[in-house]
Amino acid sequence: MVSQNRSHTDPLAEPEAVVSELLNFLEEQTRSPWEPETDLYRDGGLSSLFAMQLVVHLEKSYDIAIRGADLRLDNFRTVRLMSALVCRLQQAQADGRDG
Template sequence: MTNQTTEAADTGTGAPDAVERELLDFLQGHTGTPWEPETDLFRTGGLSSLFAMQLVVHLEKTYGVAIRGADLRMDNFRTARVMAALVGRLKEPRPGGLDG
């Protein structure tokens, strides 16, 4: 799993497919359950509030993003696909060259 995390982080762009695959591996490694990209992790009981915070830290460290304020909404963490999209959005350059 370390290699997959490193490969995903090395993409630099946080390409949604690579991020999604890495997140599914991360989730399976921590829960022992294989997950589909569109599975609602909260509704199925796959994501507790404590694990959600671990996931935020994982995303920030792995992809070099800062998840703050309005981005910390539960809806941004419901599925691996939604989280991959969040990473992609946060990796986009901000107007004026400011990263947040």
């Protein structure tokens, strides 16, 4: 599990570690198993309200800010897409950019 309060000196998250952590989070929250490529909203029937829970979880778990264009539902459709978003935002933050 990823630390809730990552410092800026922590290494960037690895994509597969993010996938694993997110799959665990989703299973805990929904009591259902998930696959990394499952469309969570089409196939799983999750709501856009749950997408906001995911935003909060990702921001707290990975010390990132998800704003503006990154808040599109398409970034949260699959666990792999969320992992890519986390890694991209962490890299931008490490490089001194905003997303």
